[in-house]
Amino acid sequence: MKPTVxxxxxxxxxxxxxxxxxxxxxxxxxxxGKRRFRxxxxxxxxxxxxxxxxxxxxxxxxxxxxxxxxxxxEEGSLGDIVISIDQAGxxxxxxxxxxxxxxxxxxxxxxxxxxxxxxxxxCGEMNDFEMKVRxxxxxx
Numbered sequence: 826m827k828p829t830v831x832x833x834x835x836x837x838x839x840x841x842x843x844x845x846x847x848x849x850x851x852x853x854x855x856x857x858g859k860r861r862f863r864x865x866x867x868x869x870x871x872x873x874x875x876x877x878x879x880x881x882x883x884x885x886x887x888x889x890x891x892x893x894x895x896x897x898x899e900e901g902s903l904g905d906i907v908i909s910i911d912q913a914g915x916x917x918x919x920x921x922x923x924x925x926x927x928x929x930x931x932x933x934x935x936x937x938x939x940x941x942x943x944x945x946x947x948c949g950e951m952n953d954f955e956m957k958v959r960x961x962x963x964x965x
Contacts, residue, residue, distance in 0.1 A: 828853065828862050828903070834869035835910050840925040845932070848962070852933050853903075855961035856940055863901035865939070867908065867932060875909035888912050891931040893938035906935035929964055 830846035837845075849865060870878075872888040879885045879892065890912040896902030908931045910924075917927035934955060942951035959965045 829864040831864065831866040832869075833866070835871065837869065837910065837924060837928055840928060845928075848929055849932060849936070851962050852936050852958065855958045856936060858940060860898060861901075862896075862898075862903040865896075865903040865936070866905040867935075868905065869908050869910050869928075872909055872911040875907065875912065878907060890916060891935045891938075893935045895939050895941070903936070904939040906932065906939065908932070908935070926964070929962075930959075933958060933962065933964065 827850060830849045832842045832845050836842075845867065849867065853862065853865075875888045875892070876886070879887065879889050882892065882894075883889075888909050888911070890909055892907045894905040894907070896904035908928065910928075913927045913931055914924055917924045920927070937951060937955055937958065942954060944951040956965070
């Protein structure tokens with residue numbers, strides 16, 4: 826059964842919600858795992874909203890690129906991923922690639938977090954896994 830991908834918030838030029846949903850499903854297949862999820866939500870916001878969320882949930886007084894709120898895995902929800910389009914745009918310019926590429930990186934990063942990985946506490950496992958999955962989904 827294919828999961829429901831709910832995409833909301835700001836639009837991204839040249840990247841349809843349908844294409845984003847397809848990419849999310851591709852990532853979920855590439856990530857694998859024993860659990861099958863029925864739903865995941867992706868929201869695109871600006872820096873003002875992301876700063877508010879980051880302050881509320883992480884006690885950080887600044888924006889960030891992606892926040893992941895894991896869902897109730899027992900109920901089939903992978904969770905909610907929030908991406909700052911403003912921050913993604915800055916990162917895309919710094920890395921000299923397109924906004925759509927950066928958004929895909931951030932979606933994948935958020936999905937891996939939602940699967941329980943945490944680069945802030947592991948010894949590089951999440952990063953290694955993310956690089957492998959990037960290759961599987963054509964982002965290498």
